């Protein structure tokens with residue numbers, strides 16, 4: 001059965017594979033303003049990018065863009081339009097066909113980037129994209145679906161490739177909503193959150209949560225705090241670190257509320273925030289005990305350690321009072 005599905009769908013999309021689509025042009029040239037916005041948002045203080053005095057002693061003579069900005073120069077505008085001169089072909093038609101055939105869930109699996117050179121202020125770029133591979137139907141923890149791999153090429157005006165990326169998506173089957181059908185989820189295995197890989201660099205974080213603590217890495221050489229967990233200090237490149245326990249107090253630095261597509265196992269609307277902890281580092285998390293309209297940037301929040309499923313405790317954040325309310329509720333239940 002699966003084999004037949006696999007063959008039928010693969011035949012349907014075969015002409016959309018290995019088709020190089022583009023160009024997708026940039027709306028604007030590389031600019032200091034955009035680089036500044038990116039660096040402040042990311043907390044990237046590398047002087048190469050914006051410090052004109054520092055740059056005099058380097059090979060660069062103009063504002064230099066962080067390589068990881070590659071994708072944003074030729075992005076669509078907020079209404080989904082590509083810049084003038086771009087192709088009007090949909091680069092992701094194959095994914096739309098899968099969606100129409102019941103595989104409407106999409107998850108990014110991997111994103112490998114290669115940078116060939118820096119961009120400088122005033123350069124204009126464009127990109128091409130090719131869907132290079134689609135697997136047979138596979139069964140995973142998320143359900144049945146297809147892995148699709150995209151190859152993206154980022155080029156300057158004279159067609160010099162400055163960066164490239166290999167991106168793999170998993171496009172998976174989602175429950176069909178039919179009138180009069182059983183409650184969604186009643187006849188399918190409950191989909192749970194995928195547990196992030198625990199490794200040498202981040203095991204302390206997950207173990208800390210299981211022990212009821214939010215642990216933040218601290219550089220042993222220069223005392224800089226960092227999160228998410230990384231092997232090396234970005235300030236002094238030291239590989240030696242220990243941890244401190246965060247108080248669990250902070251404020252909302254920014255947030256977004258996800259409405260669509262509704263991907264199990266999350267509840268919707270799903271409010272995701274970047275919390276600035278009082279220790280000074282930021283952590284991305286889900287908000288709890290708050291209605292989307294009540295969320296305000298800058299509002300004080302506190303951690304509500306929540307066992308979201310059997311094998312996973314997460315540091316959710318909610319308005320002041322949420323933690324004690326959650327504790328009370330737990331005491332009443334036990």
Ligand code: ZN
Nearest residue numbers: 219222233236
């Ligand atoms: Zn350090």
